Amino acid sequence: MDYNDFSAKAREYAQQLPEESDILYKRNFIQMPKEHLSALSEHGHDYEAARNEVEEIAKRIKDVFNIEFDIVVGGDYTYSNGADGVEITDMTGLDGEKMEYKKERMKKNRFEALVNATSKRIISIRTRKGARSNYNMLFANVNPLSIQVDIDAAEGSEASIFQFCCSGNGGSVSALAISNDITVGENAKLDIVQMHNENQDTAVVNIHTGTVRDNGFLRQHFFYTGGAYVKAIGSIELTGNSAESETNETVLGSKEQKIDVNTEIINGSVGSLASLESKAALMDYSRCILKGFARIKYGAVGSRSIVHERGMLLDKTAKIDSLPGMSIAEDDVKATHSSSAAPIDDETLFYLGARGIDRKSADRLIVDGFLGNSIKKIRNPSILRMVAAIINGKIDTRDYGKLPAEALESMWLIDMDQKNEDTGERLLQEHLKYRKQR
Amino acid sequence: MIMEIKELYASMSEKEILKGLNMRINDGEFHVLMGPNGSGKTTLSKAIMGYPKLKITGGEILVDGKSILNLTTDERAKLGIFLQFQNPMEIEGVGFVNFLHSANSAVNGNHADVKEFMSEVRGMNEKLKLSGNIFKKPLNHGFSGGEKKKAEVIQMSVLKPKFAILDEPDSGLDIDAIKTVAENVNEIAQRNNTSILLITHYSRILNYMKPQFVHVMIEGRIVAEGGIELIKKLEAEGYESFMHK
């Protein structure tokens, strides 16, 4: 198969995006606006302007959060600082085998076809055997952005990847589409944190596909706070014996945001462990669909699968559909799934009220608490601070898509750092300073 | 603070629980309320605190002569009313110290100096013979029964209420813990001139606390009132003798 055939196929499939009007999707489906998605096929943007804008964003993040990016993508502009194992190619960089694989996937996932049809670059990250590395990646749709990322964690390697997705200043209808293709090799460990903080003019398409080999471990953490529309489609398959994957999804919705998160975890091998924990806290008129699906294949003896979906509604006008599902083709397995969605508990509000805490402050405390456990799982303190700042800011202002002007010390860090009481005090001081400024 | 409850009627899910209850607690006084299970003691505490699901169908609750019925729960707390919950709520992910600090700034208004605040909390922790454990946990989550009760006492200490209702602070505690809780509550009340309404079914805690007034509640009404001698009568005769008055 050559690239031209592949590309033609991708474009053909991309014309067949599922629609809400299709009978199958009528319920529990969020329609992505065509106007936004068609922006992905536009050409002729000002390359230099895009470059300046995204570099400005990178600089601000470095100043405020002390995070430096190894790879920066702004619209069509793509840059790498030469970090080990990173290569940026155009689409002809796809080899035949990869094309076949992607073609099969596109049959099932038309949004993946959309990314394949509209992206002009592939970023590939290949870690070296047994090496430790980390990569920070910035994606900003200063112009409509579509990109494929191939991540290959070699045998015995350990890598952490941070992907921050945001928008530029432009106020026009736009989209950000990203497709991560992940392979975790034998005994390798890969940790990915992906944060979305796109603005109100942006529709987000986020695809991730992963394969984990023998004893490999893939940990992914997605934060969905930005974008007017979000379509996330993920599929992680544990193909190796004793392979493990942990997927965390954290949604914080406000205004009229529409967020549709579909994640499939597949146990395809002996003794594999897959978990998916999704949490959504929703405010205003936001809407979220959580569709976690656990599949255990025949032969995956002794494997375990866990899916938990939880929703919290801060306003009566917000709406969540939590729809976990599973299909199990093997007897000797353990599978658990649970789902719950509820408004904030009245008894809890009464208890907080009896301590003088009014409704607004109570909301903040409760959402902090609800999402805190997920946020505290981030291991890199700079990234944790950035994620916490964005989430805390959003709870307070209900706005999204802006970069926080400063790193705030979060209560989550205080709870995290109980051993050192002085640090606890210092963090509390800083936190209060931040609260006062609002 | 003077707390007056006048001919109070209240119902929950259409069921009338308080049926014309009267009580007056003056500044700095210490009252105890006793009554069998289900007589409405906890419901009275919720009525005073403004539990939204409880419908007040008649009567008044006055603080220093002014009705508080139209105030929200947090507004009542800010007036200086405190309720030690019989069953404190567990709140996921909200750290105890974070919670306590939010409560303190809400009620006492001042963004108290963090060092002072922390040292008060640590001091209370020691006095209550708690391990530092509860600082590391989410609010009431994974606290033992005793830790929950003691954590409520820390809250009382930090919030410095003018009027405190203690709903069975002794239940589920061993004798040493009862003594510790009682002594600390006494000290906090003395320090802040807090009036107290202590709800209990057992007189054990009264070995360490000295109430001036006793009320006996049965089926949503006060059926007997008096001094400490009423407790002796209760111990000798049980609630039976009060039932058919």
Ligand SMILES: Nc1ncnc2c1ncn2[C@@H]1O[C@H](COP(=O)(O)OP(=O)(O)O)[C@@H](O)[C@H]1O
């Ligand atoms: N949420 C509720 N809905 C209906 N009835 C209730 C509710 N809560 C308590 N009750 C009833 O109110 C009565 C008084 O309860 P409570 O005030 O808890 O008594 P006490 O604290 O004296 O043991 C009991 O009969 C109890 O069953």
Ligand SMILES: [Mg+2]
């Ligand atoms: Mg009770």
